[in-house]
Amino acid sequence: MYVTAVMANSTFQLIEDCNATNRALYKFYAAIMIVIFILALPLNASVLHLFIVKLKFWKSNTNNVFLFNLVLADILLLICLPIKAHNFIQGERRSGNEVVCKGMLFMLFLNRGASIAFLTVTSVDRYFNVVHPGRKNFLRALKKSPLISILIWLLLLPLTIPTMLKNFDCCNSHKNGDPKDDTLIKDVVDSMREAVFFTQIVIPFVILVYCTVHIVKRLRMKTVGNTTKLRRAVFLVTSVMVVFSFCFLPCTIARMVLLIARVEEWPEYRQDKAAVAFDGLMVLSYMDCLLDPLVYCFCSTKFKSLYLTNYFPCLVKDTAIPPDSSTGNTQNCTRTNVI
Known part of the structure; x- marks a missing residue:
């Protein structure tokens, strides 16, 4: 019994110290991130070059302004991957350096949020063009200028504040750690942080489902005339839905399971398994940087x-x-x- 208690306490301490309990698995995670970085960086850099030099996105009348910001968010997110991979190789879930850790959290939350936002805005814009072609909308008025893109980046900045108040890169939220630390302020910060994490994914997903359903419905109602534009719109929103579902929904479900484990105080080894699964599915979410170019192709x-x-x-x-x-x-x- 004593040995079991010591082992449980040891595992719990590893969770709190952000040390990987399965170093071989975390090295595998690191390898995946390195492969994503090697493949996605030149791909996104070439797309960025094309938007600036060839398409001159700032003069465009299409979705290129949104797509430029999407690829910019992907490149900024890619910058974080080598650091994250290095931590995993060292058997750490996050950097031990406070400045690096908070900088990583800021970059990951801001740029992942931007990627999701611009994917969503692109689909919403296509929804208005197809389902309500004659109706004026603010996206059509602003997409020719950088105003709406700047507004999206500015709105995302306040959402990163909860991530900077207290480290949570090791899933330390809600009743995890010393009970003496469970104060009202900590609970509020934890709740804000989790609310940001889930709303960044759940709300855009609902919007994407709505846009997809109505664009597909519009295509089925089209009996005469050229349906090429409608088919391409369906391909676009479908590709966005596939990318979104593959990259972001699994880590959202894993985060929910992990929160349940924390709040209900599951045994420490089960909490550790849930945390390891969440880390792995977060690595999967970085595949978004590789899959977003499919959206560019379907868009134009x-x-x-x-x-x-x-x-x-x-x-x-x-x-x-x-x-x-x-x-x-x-x-x-x-x-x-x-x-």
């Missing part, structure tokens, strides 16, 4: 053609460029067809 035929022409010319042949079916633009351009 012109983007896809330009990307292949500039970076993979061996895969294309030169003909006349199609108008961008995502915008209905009919001006003449150069076409690139995939071989």
Whole structure:
């Protein structure tokens, strides 16, 4: 009994100190993050170059302003991955340096929130263009300028405040740790932090489901005329839904299970398993940086053609460029067809 108590206490101490109880598994997590970083950094850098040099997104009448901010958020998120991978290799769930730890929390929360926000805004904009094509909306008025993008970044900044008040990168929330630390202020901070985590994912997911259902319904109602734009809209919102569901919903469910484990005071070894599962599914959420380029392709035929022409010319042949079916633009351009 004494040995069991000592082992439980030891495991609990490891959880509190943010040390990985399964170092081999955390090294595997680190390897996944390194692979994501190696693949996603050049991919997103090339997309960023295309938006700035070729598409000149600030002059665009399409979703390119939103997509530029999406790729910018992905690149900023990628910067955190080598540091996170280094911590995991060292058997730590977070950096022992207070400044680095809080900086990482700030970057991860801000840029993941921005990525989710711009994915959602892109789908909402496509929803208005397809379901309510003749109705004026604030997105259509502001998407030609950086105003709405700046507003989104500014609104996300206050949401990172709860993450900076107290370290929680090791899942230390609600009745986890010394009972003497369970004060009203700590409970309020913990609740705010968890509210930010869940609302960043749940609310956008509900919006995406709504947009997807209505765009698909609109496509089914279309009996005459050109349905290319509608089909592309369906592909877009469906791809966003797939990316969102694959990357963000699993870690949300894991976080919910972990909170239940904390509040109901499950045995420490079960709490540790829940924390390890949550860490792993958070690593899965970083796959978003690799999957977002699919959204760019579904958003614009012109983007896809330009990307292949500039970076993979061996895969294309030169003909006349199609108008961008995502915008209905009919001006003449150069076409690139995939071989």
